[in-house]
Amino acid sequence: MEVIHLSPWDLSIAALLVMALALLTSRVGMGLSKGLLVAATRTVIQLLLIGLVLTTLFEHAALHWVALMALIMLLVAGREVMARQARRFRGWWGYGIGTLAMFTSAFTATILALTVIISPAPWWEPQYAIPLLGMLLGNTMTGIALGLDRLTTTAWQQRRMIEGRLILGQTWSESIQDIRRDAARSGLMPIINAMAAAGIVSLPGMMTGQILAGTPPMEAVKYQILVMFLITAGTGFGTLGAIWLGARRLFDERERLRLDRLA
Amino acid sequence: MDAPTFAVTDGPLLQLTGLQSDHMGPVDLSLAPGELLLIAGPSGAGKSLLLRAIADLDPLRGQVWLDNQLRETILPALWRRQVGYLPAEPVWWADTVDAHFTGVQDDWLEQLGFQSDVRQWEVERLSSGERQRLALARMLGNGPRVLLLDEATANLDPDNTLRMESLVRGYMTERQAGAIWVSHDHEQRQRLGGRLLMMELGRLAEPALESRA
Numbered sequence: 001m002e003v004i005h006l007s008p009w010d011l012s013i014a015a016l017l018v019m020a021l022a023l024l025t026s027r028v029g030m031g032l033s034k035g036l037l038v039a040a041t042r043t044v045i046q047l048l049l050i051g052l053v054l055t056t057l058f059e060h061a062a063l064h065w066v067a068l069m070a071l072i073m074l075l076v077a078g079r080e081v082m083a084r085q086a087r088r089f090r091g092w093w094g095y096g097i098g099t100l101a102m103f104t105s106a107f108t109a110t111i112l113a114l115t116v117i118i119s120p121a122p123w124w125e126p127q128y129a130i131p132l133l134g135m136l137l138g139n140t141m142t143g144i145a146l147g148l149d150r151l152t153t154t155a156w157q158q159r160r161m162i163e164g165r166l167i168l169g170q171t172w173s174e175s176i177q178d179i180r181r182d183a184a185r186s187g188l189m190p191i192i193n194a195m196a197a198a199g200i201v202s203l204p205g206m207m208t209g210q211i212l213a214g215t216p217p218m219e220a221v222k223y224q225i226l227v228m229f230l231i232t233a234g235t236g237f238g239t240l241g242a243i244w245l246g247a248r249r250l251f252d253e254r255e256r257l258r259l260d261r262l263a
Numbered sequence: 264m265d266a267p268t269f270a271v272t273d274g275p276l277l278q279l280t281g282l283q284s285d286h287m288g289p290v291d292l293s294l295a296p297g298e299l300l301l302i303a304g305p306s307g308a309g310k311s312l313l314l315r316a317i318a319d320l321d322p323l324r325g326q327v328w329l330d331n332q333l334r335e336t337i338l339p340a341l342w343r344r345q346v347g348y349l350p351a352e353p354v355w356w357a358d359t360v361d362a363h364f365t366g367v368q369d370d371w372l373e374q375l376g377f378q379s380d381v382r383q384w385e386v387e388r389l390s391s392g393e394r395q396r397l398a399l400a401r402m403l404g405n406g407p408r409v410l411l412l413d414e415a416t417a418n419l420d421p422d423n424t425l426r427m428e429s430l431v432r433g434y435m436t437e438r439q440a441g442a443i444w445v446s447h448d449h450e451q452r453q454r455l456g457g458r459l460l461m462m463e464l465g466r467l468a469e470p471a472l473e474s475r476a
Contacts, residue, residue: 160352161354163354167350168402256319257320
């Protein structure tokens with residue numbers, strides 16, 4: 001089965017729909033039309049650029065180029081995690097905790113999938129490596145951002161409760177365990193919901209894409225299951241790691257609550 | 264001041280040397296076993312900061328010793344059990360009273376005016392005065408050597424104030440525990456007796472106006 005190519009004219013029809021929506025929102029004064037058009041324009045430019053980058057990367061497949069691409073993706077995702085924090089850690093910790101957690105979890109899961117499960121030759125074949133890492137980083141990023149944000153904002157709100165437990169002789173870990181549990185829950189909820197709804201409420205995007213590209217449905221389903229599990233593991237371990245690091249950082253060596261470490 | 268019936272160690276029970284932050288100190292202080300130290304002073308003078316500092320809740324310069332043992336040689340959680348801090352508005356986090364208790368004796372609860380079934384009470388239903396009184400029992404359950412009481416009886420009626428005072432005094436005598444009690448109430452200070460120090464602008468000083476009890 002051959003992919004049906006899209007012409008610029010095909011895309012323009014879809015773009016007209018977005019413009020019609022922008023026109024409508026501006027007529028009723030919802031103040032959304034500008035944001036809508038800017039975002040749509042960004043989508044076009046960013047995706048065209050990444051299309052060029054991937055085309056070039058596939059043509060000049062070399063480990064160092066793939067590694068460079070992976071590094072850039074990681075750094076951008078790390079920035080995104082930090083930007084989503086209402087109360088982020090001061091200094092390098094603000095960037096470091098999320099980035100380190102994403103690196104260890106998403107990269108480990110991707111490399112495991114590439115070397116042991118899918119095993120393309122070579123294992124870093126960009127056609128497999130980059131999309132896989134992208135999906136893992138994107139989801140891990142969401143989980144870590146949600147978990148860390150919940151951890152720090154709740155600790156800020158419940159500072160008296162945490163200190164109340166400390167003064168009664170609880171350790172730093174005991175004093176914040178309820179908050180840590182909540183933070184882990186909010187980081188993992190999106191992927192748990194996605195797994196539960198997969199195939200019934202929603203057809204996952206990757207699977208849909210493969211089917212559109214002509215892959216037999218059962219092959220697409222198997223890939224989707226693999227990716228879901230990888231994402232779950234990556235998000236789960238990454239979120240738990242980030243929350244542990246973040247919670248530890250909220251206390252100093254004398255187990256005092258140090259909210260001055262948050263910006 | 265009550266004369267201790269026996270000395271646990273030769274030296275002071277609690278000793279502070281050069282305890283200092285940007286808003287408080289330097290404070291040098293020494294507390295003997297069984298001794299009650301009263302601290303008064305205008306709000307914002309740093310009284311709560313001092314108690315928080317002794318309980319090791321804020322990073323500060325200076326040294327704190329308990330029974331001639333430097334604070335940094337004792338695990339933080341263990342330190343805070345031995346140096347019990349009772350804030351003006353104690354926090355309760357679990358559903359029932361009992362979930363917060365370890366080592367709380369029934370006769371303490373009785374002295375505070377409760378039946379022993381108070382353990383099964385829901386925290387949500389406690390009045391602020393009940394929370395305050397039960398928090399004293401909760402803290403004593405850790406068996407602290409030093410009590411740090413921050414306006415511990417503020418907002419209590421006279422009967423309950425007396426109950427808390429007598430429990431603290433009884434505990435101190437029984438265990439040779441020391442206490443630092445921040446109190447605004449002149450009559451309470453007269454009743455309790457003990458050494459009085461004034462805190463002003465983050466410094467401790469001998470009282471100029473109020474005579475010693």
